[in-house]
Amino acid sequence: MTATRQRLAPAERRQQIIDAARELYSDRPYDAVSTSELADAAGVARGLINHYFGDKRELFLAVMRESVLMPERPLTGLDGKSVEERARLTMDWILDAATTYGQAWVAASGAANLHGSSDIQAIVDEADDRAARLVLDALGLPDDARLRARLRPTAALTKSVCREWLQRGTFTRVEALDLLTASILLFVQKDLSPVKEDRP
Amino acid sequence: MTATRQRLAPAERRQQIIDAARELYSDRPYDAVSTSELADAAGVARGLINHYFGDKRELFLAVMRESVLMPERPLTGLDGKSVEERARLTMDWILDAATTYGQAWVAASGAANLHGSSDIQAIVDEADDRAARLVLDALGLPDDARLRARLRPTAALTKSVCREWLQRGTFTRVEALDLLTASILLFVQKDLSPVKEDRP
DNA sequence: ATGCTTGTTGACAGTGTGCCAATAGGCCGC
DNA sequence: GCGGCCTATTGGCACACTGTCAACAAGCAT
Numbered sequence: 001m002t003a004t005r006q007r008l009a010p011a012e013r014r015q016q017i018i019d020a021a022r023e024l025y026s027d028r029p030y031d032a033v034s035t036s037e038l039a040d041a042a043g044v045a046r047g048l049i050n051h052y053f054g055d056k057r058e059l060f061l062a063v064m065r066e067s068v069l070m071p072e073r074p075l076t077g078l079d080g081k082s083v084e085e086r087a088r089l090t091m092d093w094i095l096d097a098a099t100t101y102g103q104a105w106v107a108a109s110g111a112a113n114l115h116g117s118s119d120i121q122a123i124v125d126e127a128d129d130r131a132a133r134l135v136l137d138a139l140g141l142p143d144d145a146r147l148r149a150r151l152r153p154t155a156a157l158t159k160s161v162c163r164e165w166l167q168r169g170t171f172t173r174v175e176a177l178d179l180l181t182a183s184i185l186l187f188v189q190k191d192l193s194p195v196k197e198d199r200p
Numbered sequence: 201m202t203a204t205r206q207r208l209a210p211a212e213r214r215q216q217i218i219d220a221a222r223e224l225y226s227d228r229p230y231d232a233v234s235t236s237e238l239a240d241a242a243g244v245a246r247g248l249i250n251h252y253f254g255d256k257r258e259l260f261l262a263v264m265r266e267s268v269l270m271p272e273r274p275l276t277g278l279d280g281k282s283v284e285e286r287a288r289l290t291m292d293w294i295l296d297a298a299t300t301y302g303q304a305w306v307a308a309s310g311a312a313n314l315h316g317s318s319d320i321q322a323i324v325d326e327a328d329d330r331a332a333r334l335v336l337d338a339l340g341l342p343d344d345a346r347l348r349a350r351l352r353p354t355a356a357l358t359k360s361v362c363r364e365w366l367q368r369g370t371f372t373r374v375e376a377l378d379l380l381t382a383s384i385l386l387f388v389q390k391d392l393s394p395v396k397e398d399r400p
Numbered sequence: 401a402t403g404c405t406t407g408t409t410g411a412c413a414g415t416g417t418g419c420c421a422a423t424a425g426g427c428c429g430c
Numbered sequence: 431g432c433g434g435c436c437t438a439t440t441g442g443c444a445c446a447c448t449g450t451c452a453a454c455a456a457g458c459a460t
Contacts, residue, residue, distance in 0.1 A: 251407085
């Protein structure tokens with residue numbers, strides 16, 4: 001009945017396993033999912049997981065890496081606008097992306113590795129950095145290392161606000177948009193006048 | 201040589217196990233630490249962990265619960281000040297707390313349960329809610345549910361900024377303080393004029 | 401001292417994980 | 431269309447880990 005044994009291109013099989021794993025991990029914590037389950041869900045022998053990912057944890061990290069990334073920016077068209085307008089449009093697009101794609105992305109704001117395991121932290125950091133780059137580009141600002149650093153924390157803020165809005169309903173969409181837009185501007189703006197000290 | 205068997209008050213033994221566990225978890229991920237190690241580190245038989253926490257995971261969550269909480273607010277003295285001044289002083293105190301206490305607290309901004317396991321998420325949420333309450337109190341604002349919700353996301357922002365500042369050095373302390381103060385004010389301020397729509 | 405309460409232990413059974421040699425799918429040249 | 435090779439895939443082995451439970455003893459009360 002079931003096709004006996006199917007030989008796939010490595011990249012394809014790898015992806016298939018990741019997809020099945022994401023499904024399982026989407027409603028059960030890491031250690032509550034056994035490799036046997038993962039293998040079954042992917043329709044594959046247990047050993048193959050180790051063959052492709054070496055480790056159970058490594059498969060998990062692969063799933064994370066995919067889930068955390070924001071969709072590529074199809075954000076175009078608006079060139080003559082001011083920075084304020086661009087910021088608002090960008091955040092508007094991000095909010096849209098959050099509703100459709102970002103189930104997992106939004107969830108990535110919580111806490112994870114309070115503990116050493118900086119694996120996960122590194123993955124999220126990388127994703128936040130990309131997001132910062134995306135926003136900078138959309139604002140028409142240079143891809144400066146300092147500016148990126150300045151913008152990175154707003155990724156955490158954005159995710160947290162989206163969670164309040166989507167999962168708890170304590171924000172309206174407009175409120176979220178207003179606050180995030182203002183925040184983004186605040187964080188890039190401060191940097192543009194770095195020589196502003198109050199104390200003598 | 202080693203004291204044969206020592207009988208402790210439940211609360212005391214429990215705490216001892218948690219402390220030992222935190223140490224281990226501080227530089228190794230959850231699944232890389234075995235219960236045997238946890239037991240050894242605490243100088244205790246393996247079975248006792250299950251006796252006190254039932255589950256390996258439950259011990260882990262207990263460690264999280266402790267690590268995520270901010271120190272109680274010894275923030276007093278400034279009553280006649282304006283909201284702006286209060287905000288700045290509050291954030292200043294939080295930055296101090298982050299340097300001394302908050303090793304783990306700061307790290308709690310990463311990613312957690314991309315996966316279902318909302319256990320951890322719930323713990324962090326609770327901690328953020330407390331932090332929001334603390335800030336509201338310091339600002340002299342009412343402990344409104346709406347205001348708390350509005351302030352909660354700034355906890356994620358604060359942690360992220362602290363991480364940039366402390367671990368990467370991409371922020372100066374003053375910059376962090378300025379930005380966070382402004383952000384806090386932004387998030388509570390918007391709410392004070394909730395009837396502010398641009399569109400007809 | 402002696403008994404009782406209960407914190408603490410050690411072993412047992414079941415399950416999950418990583419590893420590796422054996423198997424077979426499918427593309428190649430012939 | 432047929433045989434052969436490359437390698438994706440499998441299944442089982444050995445080991446480690448986890449949760450449970452009945453037996454044990456530390457310290458208090460009488």
